[in-house]
Amino acid sequence: MITKTVEQKINYVIDFDSTFTKVEGLDELAAIALKGHKDHDKIVGEIKAITDKGMAGEIGFAESLKARVNLLPANREHVETLIEFLKGKISDSFARNEAFIRENAANIYIVSSGFKDFIVPVATGMGILAENVFANTFTYDTEGNITGYDVTNLLSQDKGKVKLLEALKFDGEVYAIGDGYTDYEMREAGLATKFFAFTENVERQKVTDKADEVVASFDEFLYINGLTRSQSYPKSKIKVLLLENVHPKAVEAFKIEGFQVELLKGALDEEELIEKIKGVSILGLRSKTNLTKRVLQHPNASRLMTVGAFCIGTNQIDLAECEKRGIAVFNAPYSNTRSVVEMAIGEMIILTRDILTKSNKMHEGVWDKSAKNSYEIRGKKLGLVGYGSIGTQLSVIAEAMGMQVYFYDAVDKLALGNAKKCKTLEELLGISDFISMHVDGRKTNTNIIGEKEFEMMKDNVIFINLSRGHVVDIKALVNALKSGKVWGAAVDVFPYEPKTNDEEFINELRGLPRVILTPHVGGSTEEAQANIGEFVPSKLLQFMNNGSTYGSVNFPELQLPALENAHRLLHIHQNVPGILAKINNIFAKYNVNIQGQYLKTTTEIGYVITDISKEYADEIIQELKGIDNTIKFRMLY
Numbered sequence: 001m002i003t004k005t006v007e008q009k010i011n012y013v014i015d016f017d018s019t020f021t022k023v024e025g026l027d028e029l030a031a032i033a034l035k036g037h038k039d040h041d042k043i044v045g046e047i048k049a050i051t052d053k054g055m056a057g058e059i060g061f062a063e064s065l066k067a068r069v070n071l072l073p074a075n076r077e078h079v080e081t082l083i084e085f086l087k088g089k090i091s092d093s094f095a096r097n098e099a100f101i102r103e104n105a106a107n108i109y110i111v112s113s114g115f116k117d118f119i120v121p122v123a124t125g126m127g128i129l130a131e132n133v134f135a136n137t138f139t140y141d142t143e144g145n146i147t148g149y150d151v152t153n154l155l156s157q158d159k160g161k162v163k164l165l166e167a168l169k170f171d172g173e174v175y176a177i178g179d180g181y182t183d184y185e186m187r188e189a190g191l192a193t194k195f196f197a198f199t200e201n202v203e204r205q206k207v208t209d210k211a212d213e214v215v216a217s218f219d220e221f222l223y224i225n226g227l228t229r230s231q232s233y234p235k236s237k238i239k240v241l242l243l244e245n246v247h248p249k250a251v252e253a254f255k256i257e258g259f260q261v262e263l264l265k266g267a268l269d270e271e272e273l274i275e276k277i278k279g280v281s282i283l284g285l286r287s288k289t290n291l292t293k294r295v296l297q298h299p300n301a302s303r304l305m306t307v308g309a310f311c312i313g314t315n316q317i318d319l320a321e322c323e324k325r326g327i328a329v330f331n332a333p334y335s336n337t338r339s340v341v342e343m344a345i346g347e348m349i350i351l352t353r354d355i356l357t358k359s360n361k362m363h364e365g366v367w368d369k370s371a372k373n374s375y376e377i378r379g380k381k382l383g384l385v386g387y388g389s390i391g392t393q394l395s396v397i398a399e400a401m402g403m404q405v406y407f408y409d410a411v412d413k414l415a416l417g418n419a420k421k422c423k424t425l426e427e428l429l430g431i432s433d434f435i436s437m438h439v440d441g442r443k444t445n446t447n448i449i450g451e452k453e454f455e456m457m458k459d460n461v462i463f464i465n466l467s468r469g470h471v472v473d474i475k476a477l478v479n480a481l482k483s484g485k486v487w488g489a490a491v492d493v494f495p496y497e498p499k500t501n502d503e504e505f506i507n508e509l510r511g512l513p514r515v516i517l518t519p520h521v522g523g524s525t526e527e528a529q530a531n532i533g534e535f536v537p538s539k540l541l542q543f544m545n546n547g548s549t550y551g552s553v554n555f556p557e558l559q560l561p562a563l564e565n566a567h568r569l570l571h572i573h574q575n576v577p578g579i580l581a582k583i584n585n586i587f588a589k590y591n592v593n594i595q596g597q598y599l600k601t602t603t604e605i606g607y608v609i610t611d612i613s614k615e616y617a618d619e620i621i622q623e624l625k626g627i628d629n630t631i632k633f634r635m636l637y
């Protein structure tokens with residue numbers, strides 16, 4: 001751990017409400033006491049409004065406290081309930097750094113305008129000494145009802161924290177940490193050496209404007225001051241940018257760990273992405289944002305460490321450029337496959353029963369009961385182009401529904417069930433009653449189905465594309481539909497897709513009969529999106545927290561053990577001879593004890609992870625970074 005040699009004693013004065021805990025104790029006490037009360041919302045709202053005004057410095061503190069306690073119909077039992085509640089509401093970054101609190105307990109003070117009645121049990125549970133908690137105290141009647149508070153306590157008065165610090169006469173420096181104006185007042189009065197505005201739970205501009213430093217977490221406070229901490233680099237300083245409305249679970253996964261997260265609804269074009277990627281270390285996108293070489297080469301992208309494709313396809317990402325730059329890319333290869341398969345089955349049935357035509361007629365008041373142009377899928381031949389995760393699942397389900405399945409894949413694939421392998425695409429096109437595209441989006445798959453391929457198909461074929469827009473020549477499909485070669489089609493993906501839901505969809509397929517058009521929603525089910533929203537962040541977090549790259553689509557894959565009692569050094573470099581030797585020469589030169597070492601390479605890059613004992617010369621870091629052909633270096637503990 002990094003530990004500052006502290007020559008001068010530092011006293012840490014920490015606020016409680018919305019700093020040490022995520023919430024305001026008195027507001028929560030009101031909510032507990034008024035549970036089930038007919039005026040619950042009204043009274044709690046009033047109390048919260050007064051709290052906010054007081055914290056923002058808009059009304060005097062004494063006035064705010066009096067008004068709030070007067071509105072509070074609470075008793076000892078409610079206080080007990082509040083204590084249990086608050087124990088679960090310790091701010092994440094304080095909870096993460098309990099070890100620091102316990103080690104430095106003698107110099108850590110809670111100075112709060114809240115109440116000892118609930119602060120002491122919560123704070124002492126985290127290692128704070130009871131005698132170092134300074135706060136107000138309630139007064140109770142004989143039945144245990146709160147009647148008021150001790151008005152002689154300095155903290156119940158205006159500028160109470162200032163008065164208390166004057167009285168305490170701390171020896172050494174005083175670092176005040178809090179979210180409210182009264183915390184700043186200690187600095188204003190010259191009683192605190194520095195004021196750190198704490199914004200993990202609430203951010204008040206009036207307070208941050210006055211701060212010496214704004215810290216989004218306690219980790220950041222410890223980092224700035226070179227103190228012992230649980231995170232080698234504070235996650236609140238690491239930016240995560242999530243695009244295309246990924247599932248809220250993803251946002252939550254990063255927030256829980258303390259990252260700075262921004263979620264945007266739509267996709268971004270190249271210029272917009274260059275602008276937004278500034279300072280971003282973790283980027284999440286779906287199929288519509290192109291992460292191009294130009295974006296990656298821009299200085300704004302220099303902090304980018306990892307990218308998550310919240311989908312299967314990664315053709316929208318320049319994987320080779322990411323690799324060259326030491327950026328690990330992950331995707332969700334299976335989470336939405338079932339959703340695509342179900343949509344393909346549904347669309348085959350809708351088209352072969354001519355349901356679109358019938359439904360449209362019904363909406364116009366036409367009752368046309370007839371079996372004409374309606375067929376079962378049972379017994380028909382389904383041709384799958386691409387026999388990967390989706391193609392194979394569709395194969396099994398279609399077969400269970402009585403279809404005869406044929407497939408063509410560019411690589412040799414094992415046939416599942418009774419499916420039959422075709423040697424060529426031409427063979428498959430000539431056999432099939434239904435053709436469904438499930439190839440990946442590599443560039444060479446552009447227009448693999450065009451005029452010539454439609455010509456090879458049986459008359460009245462039903463054609464489905466849920467893979468990628470560019471694999472089918474849309475003009476050729478339009479002609480095949482107009483000529484009757486293709487009876488009906490379902491298309492979910494297009495060479496150009498609108499960036500957001502506000503943009504018009506323009507395509508020649510619009511308005512054609514028996515054509516199902518969907519806005520790239522093959523994988524958009526609640527289930528699939530929730531699965532992806534968990535899966536991709538778990539990969540990105542593993543990479544960030546532990547260095548593991550298992551499942552990466554462009555990086556040497558390594559599943560690393562948990563870090564135990566060591567510092568982990570991660571070195572990404574161009575794959576040229578001699579780098580491992582150079583790394584180990586540095587360790588040998590400084591007599592570093594290696595606890596474990598892992599290496600994996602691709603033809604382009606090498607990834608060396610070394611776990612070392614915690615005592616080492618700081619110089620090794622600069623020397624490791626300085627090795628020729630180093631792409632990226634970082635350290636974890």
Ligand SMILES: NC(=O)C1=CN([C@@H]2O[C@H](COP(=O)(O)OP(=O)(O)OC[C@H]3O[C@@H](n4cnc5c(N)ncnc54)[C@H](O)[C@@H]3O)[C@@H](O)[C@H]2O)C=CC1
Pocket residue numbers: 312313314333336337340385386387388389390391408409410411438439440441445448466467468492493520521522523524
């Ligand atoms: N519409 C949507 O919302 C969704 C679309 N997709 C897309 O579906 C496609 C397939 O996904 P997966 O099955 O998971 O991919 P996969 O990578 O498991 O399978 C693709 C298969 O296509 C084969 N292939 C590639 N090019 C070929 C060619 N020219 N001819 C014959 N075979 C070829 C590959 O060898 C591979 O077996 C991808 O493009 C993916 O992006 C995936 C999920 C949702």
Ligand SMILES: O=C(O)CCC(=O)C(=O)O
Pocket residue numbers: 286287288310311312313314336467520523524
């Ligand atoms: O849901 C998305 O944005 C894209 C789905 C898709 O095409 C994929 O997973 O490859």
